[in-house]
Each structure stands twice: as structure tokens, then as C-alpha cells.
Amino acid sequence: MAVILNLLVVNGPNLNLLGTREPEIYGSKTLKEIESDISNEFGSIHIEWFQSNDEGEIINKIQTLVDGKVNGLILNPAALSHTSIGILDSLKAISIPKVEVHISNTNHREEFRKNKITAMGCDYIMEGFGPSIYRLAISNLKFVIENKG
Numbered sequence: 001m002a003v004i005l006n007l008l009v010v011n012g013p014n015l016n017l018l019g020t021r022e023p024e025i026y027g028s029k030t031l032k033e034i035e036s037d038i039s040n041e042f043g044s045i046h047i048e049w050f051q052s053n054d055e056g057e058i059i060n061k062i063q064t065l066v067d068g069k070v071n072g073l074i075l076n077p078a079a080l081s082h083t084s085i086g087i088l089d090s091l092k093a094i095s096i097p098k099v100e101v102h103i104s105n106t107n108h109r110e111e112f113r114k115n116k117i118t119a120m121g122c123d124y125i126m127e128g129f130g131p132s133i134y135r136l137a138i139s140n141l142k143f144v145i146e147n148k149g
């Protein structure tokens with residue numbers, strides 16, 4: 001029987017501005033549009049979407065995952081990917097499968113975006129497919145969880 005999945009998607013600073021923020025890099029869909037399109041597509045998966053511009057709030061949210069009730073985490077730490085040891089440590093404290101995602105291909109951008117501190121705390125990293133990266137990450141995570149790696 002198929003496992004019923006509970007996934008959490010966490011988005012970091014400035015991703016609340018998707019749609020208007022540098023659309024040539026991030027596309028023209030708002031975060032709300034991305035969330036509802038993808039949630040509708042994966043009707044059988046329960047997906048919670050969380051966005052914050054605040055590093056502490058993101059750490060608090062990740063800490064709620066310690067009880068293992070959520071099956072997997074998709075995290076776009078945005079700029080905090082390049083700086084946050086606090087988020088890295090919170091990721092290391094939880095044992096569910098974790099995917100770091102980026103909408104843009106950070107390897108084609110400024111040098112500082114190549115350094116991803118938080119990705120060291122994730123099992124997987126995916127990037128550069130535009131806003132569809134969330135859809136692709138959910139699909140891959142579903143495969144990994146249902147096939148136990």
C-alpha cells in the first residue's frame with residue numbers, strides 16, 4: 001500500500017517576493033501561485049508551505065521536525081544558504097530526508113553563491129529548473145521515501 005506522505009517546504013528570505021523579484025532569474029509566478037499549483041498536482045501528498053525572512057523562525061520551524069511526524073523536508077534557504085551555520089546545525093539535528101533546492105542555477109551566478117553551507121546538512125541538492133524545482137524535489141523525495149532510499 002502506498003505510504004501517505006507529509007512533507008514540509010520551507011522558503012527563506014525574499015522568496016515571498018517571487019513574481020516581481022528579478023523575474024528574469026526567478027520567473028513570474030508568485031509564491032502563492034507556485035504553492036497552490038504544486039499542492040493541487042500532488043493531491044495525495046500533504047504539503048505544508050512555510051516562508052520566512054527570519055533566520056530564527058526558519059530554525060524554529062526545522063526544529064519542529066525532530067519528532068519525525070513529517071516524512072521529508074524541502075528547503076530553499078535562499079541567501080541564508082550561503083551564510084547560516086545556525087540552519088546547518090538545525091538540519092543536522094533532524095533525521096528525515098532533506099533536499100536543498102534553488103530556483104536558479106547558482107553555479108552560473110556570482111562566486112559567493114557557490115558556497116552552500118546549509119546544503120552540508122541536507123541529503124540531496126537540486127537547482128536550476130526555475131520554480132518547477134519544488135515539483136521535481138517533491139517527486140524525487142516521494143520516490144526516495146517510498147523506496148527507502
Ligand code: DQA
Pocket residue numbers: 013014015076077078079080081101102103104105106113
Ligand atoms: C536562491 C539562490 C540564492 O543565492 C538567492 O540568495 C536566493 C534564491 C534560488 O532559489 O535560486 O534568494 O536560493
